[in-house]
Amino acid sequence: MSDINIPIGSTLKKIRENKGYTQNEISDHTMARSTYTKFENNDITPTLSKYLAILDHMDMSHEEFSYLLNDFExxxxxxxxxxxxxxxxxxxxxxxxxxxxxxxxxxxxxxxxxxxxxxxxxxxxxxxxxxxxxxxxxxxxxxxxxxxxxxxxxxxxxxxxxxxxxxxFDSDTAALLTERALETLTQYKHLDEVRTLKISFLLHLTNLLMMDQKYEQTLFYIKQMESESAQMDDAVMLATALVRKEVCMKKIGDLSEPGLIDRAVRILDSLNKQNLKELVLKDPENFLNLYSSYPVDQIKDEILA
Structure with missing residues (x-):
């Protein structure tokens, strides 16, 4: 918060008044009203516990308060x-x-x-x-x-x-690190960014495993990527998972789910991502693999375009 140049107290006061709360309602049982008044007047700085209590009574997160302090930046x-x-x-x-x-x-x-x-x-x-x-x-x-x-x-x-x-890392070490990361991320289940991070870990790991031709192991993580992408409504990552799934299944002789790449192409078509569609059709095995000798410049501007 090094960029903050607005006094915390005056910002607290403005928020409180805009929300229609009194000083008594904000201080509640966590501190004396006179103590809270000193915070608003910038006479003293709240401790962490009191700061969090104030934000709780104002129905505001630390992230939003920091954003307001920086004038919505x-x-x-x-x-x-x-x-x-x-x-x-x-x-x-x-x-x-x-x-x-x-x-x-x-x-x-x-x-x-x-x-x-x-x-x-x-x-x-x-x-x-x-x-x-x-x-x-x-x-x-x-x-x-x-x-x-x-x-x-x-x-x-x-x-x-x-x-x-x-x-x-080699793919085995990368798998161990990913497992450790995914386990840690389960503790953050209520944060929106976590599922995106999970998908990204799985994207990178399956890149590495496929390059090492560990197709059965790759399928284990692709299924997780497919599930997470579907739950997130992340269509591009779901399409990527489907492409990789069919590639790996064919490599091990499993033909039980035909048409996955065709389904991925339809998804990309519906998103009007023609460049990604062409890359799938051209080289499905290396689709969105940043680590191979694949022409990354062809895909980098298309992922969220």
């Missing part, structure tokens, strides 16, 4: 993290360079380890997009992993980063 670091999370849904080179530009500006102003990790993850992605050089991209990913591997626990920010460097 995200702070500098919050913007970088927000954009980085969008890579799960919209991995375009333009977005990657926007994150790099904003991240480099922030770290020139102050030290921020998370932003440094995001920068390395994005630089690795840029190499994948522009040069399709997996070995070179891994050098950037390794810089990130050097810090991540010594942490006792990963939270959402760390999981977003690990998801975007999954290509650093």
């Amino acid at each position: 995200l702070g500098q670091k919050e913007t970088i993290l927000y954009l980085f999370k969008q890579l799960n849904k919209n991995p375009t080179l333009e977005l990657i360079y926007e994150i790099i530009e904003k991240g480099e500006k922030l770290v020139q102003e102050r030290y921020d380890q998370l932003t440094l990790d995001i920068l390395n993850a994005c630089r690795g992605y840029a190499v994948l997009f522009e040069e399709q050089n997996l070995a070179k991209a891994k050098d950037y990913a390794q810089e990130v992993w050097n810090r991540m591997e010594i942490l006792d626990k990963w939270y959402l920010a760390e999981l977003h980063i690990i998801n975007n460097i999954l290509y650093l």
Whole structure:
């Protein structure tokens, strides 16, 4: 919240009055009304417990309050993290360079380890997009992993980063990391971003497993990706899961679900994503695989177009 330049107290007062609450109603049993008055007057700063209690009585989340404090804008670091999370849904080179530009500006102003990790993850992605050089991209990913591997626990920010460097590992290790990530994410079941992150982990992992020709193992994770995508109404990821499912089933001689690729093509047709449809028909095995020698430039602007 380094960009905040609006006093917390005056913002609390404005929200309270707009919602029609009295100081007594906001302070309730958690603090004296006189204490709350001092908060509104910016005479004292609330403790974390009192701050959360105030927001609860105002029917407001911390995220919304922070947004209001910044005059309906995200702070500098919050913007970088927000954009980085969008890579799960919209991995375009333009977005990657926007994150790099904003991240480099922030770290020139102050030290921020998370932003440094995001920068390395994005630089690795840029190499994948522009040069399709997996070995070179891994050098950037390794810089990130050097810090991540010594942490006792990963939270959402760390999981977003690990998801975007999954290509650093062999497919077996990537599967173990994905399992750990998915288990952790079950604890965040009420947060909207979590299901998108789950799908993205499964997208990256199935890329790696298919490249290693581990088709039966891939199918195990594709089915999870198919289920999560259907529940999220994420049509592009559902189509991707269907394409990969038919490819893997054919590889192991299982012809029990014919027509999955045709179904995926119909989905893409209905979304008017003709470029993605053409890529499916041209090379279904490498569809949306950022790690192969596939022509990524043909798909990067089409995923959410």
